[in-house]
Structure formats: C-alpha cells, structure tokens
Amino acid sequence: DDKKNGTVPTPLTNYLDTQYFGEISIGSPAQMFNVVFDTGSANLWVPSQSCSPFSTACYTHNRYDASKSWTYVENGTGFSIQYASGNVRGFLSEDVVVVGGIPVVQVFAEATSLSAMPFIFAKFDGVLGMGYPNVAIDGITPVFDRIMSQHVLKEEVFSVYYSRDPKHSPGGELVLGGTDPNYYTGNFNYMDTRETGKWEVTMKGVSVGMEIMFCAEGCTAVIDTGSSYITGPASSVSVLMQTIGAQLDESGYKVNCNTVKSLPSVTFHLGGQEYSLTQEDYILWQSHIEGDVCTVTFRALDVPPPTGPIWILGANFIARYYTEFDRRNNRIGFATAV
Numbered sequence: 001d002d003k004k005n006g007t008v009p010t011p012l013t014n015y016l017d018t019q020y021f022g023e024i025s026i027g028s029p030a031q032m033f034n035v036v037f038d039t040g041s042a043n044l045w046v047p048s049q050s051c052s053p054f055s056t057a058c059y060t061h062n063r064y065d066a067s068k069s070w071t072y073v074e075n076g077t078g079f080s081i082q083y084a085s086g087n088v089r090g091f092l093s094e095d096v097v098v099v100g101g102i103p104v105v106q107v108f109a110e111a112t113s114l115s116a117m118p119f120i121f122a123k124f125d126g127v128l129g130m131g132y133p134n135v136a137i138d139g140i141t142p143v144f145d146r147i148m149s150q151h152v153l154k155e156e157v158f159s160v161y162y163s164r165d166p167k168h169s170p171g172g173e174l175v176l177g178g179t180d181p182n183y184y185t186g187n188f189n190y191m192d193t194r195e196t197g198k199w200e201v202t203m204k205g206v207s208v209g210m211e212i213m214f215c216a217e218g219c220t221a222v223i224d225t226g227s228s229y230i231t232g233p234a235s236s237v238s239v240l241m242q243t244i245g246a247q248l249d250e251s252g253y254k255v256n257c258n259t260v261k262s263l264p265s266v267t268f269h270l271g272g273q274e275y276s277l278t279q280e281d282y283i284l285w286q287s288h289i290e291g292d293v294c295t296v297t298f299r300a301l302d303v304p305p306p307t308g309p310i311w312i313l314g315a316n317f318i319a320r321y322y323t324e325f326d327r328r329n330n331r332i333g334f335a336t337a338v
C-alpha cells in the first residue's frame, strides 16, 4: 500500500447509499469490525462479548472478546454516548487498533447495551469517531489524534469519498493523510471550521431553486460523515418539503416518483461557494414490487441551543462533494466528486 508517501486509503462499503463503513481490527490476534468513520463524534466503540443477550442489536453484530487478545489492557471506566437516533452504554478497554494498516494503542468502549433503534438496522458493528478531542467522551484521545502523533501521515488531514451507487465498487474510500484524485475533479474550496473544535462551518443560506429560503441570517452546518441524510430545523424542513410537494409518512418524506425530474435544486451557501444538490442527489429512488418509492433524503431534526439550531450535511451531501477534513488548518474542503 502507499503508506510510504504518507497517505493511507481504506475502502468503504456502501449499503443502500445510507450506510458507509470500513474494516478495522482490534486486539491480537486481530478481531475484525465494520465501523462508520464518523466526523459527528469522537469516540471508538464496538459491541462487547459481555453484552446482554437481551440486547439484540449487540448480539447480531461482531463483538470484541478481551479474553482472546493478549494485548488487551483492562480499564473498566463507565461509558455512555447519546445520539439523536439512539444510545450506547458500556465500559472502557484498551487494545491495539489497526486502521488502514496503522496500529495505535487505543482506549475504546466495549458496548454492553445498544438501543435497538436504530442499531438493529446497522450493517456496521460500531463507530469510529473522527471528531476533535474536545468532543470526546471521558476525555479519551481519538484514534486520528493517536495516528497524527506517530508522524506517519504526509498531511494532518483525512478525506472521504462516498459512492452514489451501491453497485459501484468500492462503495467509498477514507484516505488518512491526504486526498484521492481518482474520486474528485477540479479544485478544493475551503472554509474554516467554527472555533468550537467541531467539524462544523458557518452556512450563509439555503436556497430552493433560485430563492434563499432558510438560514438567511447565517446558521451552523455540521459536516457529519456518520449521518445518512441532511437534517435541518423542523420548521425549515417542513416548509422545504411543502415546496417540493413531499408528504411525511412513518419512514420519512416521500414524493411521487413521476414528479422527481421536475424537482428544484437545493443549494447550500458555504464558504463563498454554492453547493447544489439536484433531485438525483437528494431523492432515494427504490423500486419495489408494489411500485417505486421515492424518499427525500432530508430529515427534520431540532437540536436544542446552545448547539442548535443546526443543519447536518450527511452522506448524500458528501457523495456529491468529496470532502477533506484538515486538522492542521482547522478547515474543511469540498471538491466535486466523480
């Protein structure tokens, strides 16, 4: 592999354009896990061998067995992480974690209970947070920080490509230490992260068609590689959905598939540039026996102050705009994905 030039690629699997994950190992001998590389959090957790058999989500995934690893170091401190979509509880352990062939001694969480929603739907086993240290629970040094301190990377950046077609191979790629020109065209446009040490930027507006409809006075956008969709404040998203004629049902917003080609672009004004998503980018078209279903990949999510109100730009945005996360300069770069 091209580690000698200080960039390390990890291929990702694309599950239905909604879940992207790659393989890491923990322990000696290696125990393999599929994890989401998640810029929206900063901790590593995987299901634990000691999880309760009643935790279905834990039982149906690969589980870490400390008793089988000779490099395991006990810690035992409690761990709990709350996502908008669910929660994870467990305890801390330490072992050798290998990402893209780079080994780090890492404190991570063994999950002993995973909320059934949403983790019974997860094709991945755990989450590897790629966020800043200051958002890491229990003050644990994140994996990428441990890798940076080894000085093996050409640049203190990582980049993410998500394919837009599940049949495409690879389904995506994480590059530690640089970018992969095979997956983008043109130049990167950069914008500084906000001072809070999160992968978030100031957004200057959201337009539908030619008209700025939301966030006109400016708002916060989180670039979250671990979220499937784009989320916005419920009030804004409901107006957006009315504008495109989408109906809310139990599994999200739907549009009539034969109106899809006439839907307007939705544009995000970030760092002096306009990032448009066409209906191709924001409609998930699924063919079912009883007919086609067209889901709008926007969700309403009200994040309470002081963090919110925020927009979260997830996988459907990143699939269109190849993203570079630059820890050296605390900035995010976007280029057009191929």
Ligand SMILES: CCN(C(=O)c1cnc(C)nc1NCc1ccco1)[C@H]1CCCNC1
Pocket (backbone or CB within 6 Å): 018, 019, 020, 021, 036, 038, 039, 040, 041, 083, 084, 085, 118, 119, 121, 122, 123, 127, 224, 225, 226, 227, 228, 229, 314, 315
């Ligand atoms: C991983 C937890 N997350 C999910 O949104 C989430 C939950 N549950 C399932 C089944 N999948 C999720 N994400 C799939 C995915 C992979 C890559 C892109 O989206 C979020 C929580 C907030 C921080 N950021 C991550």
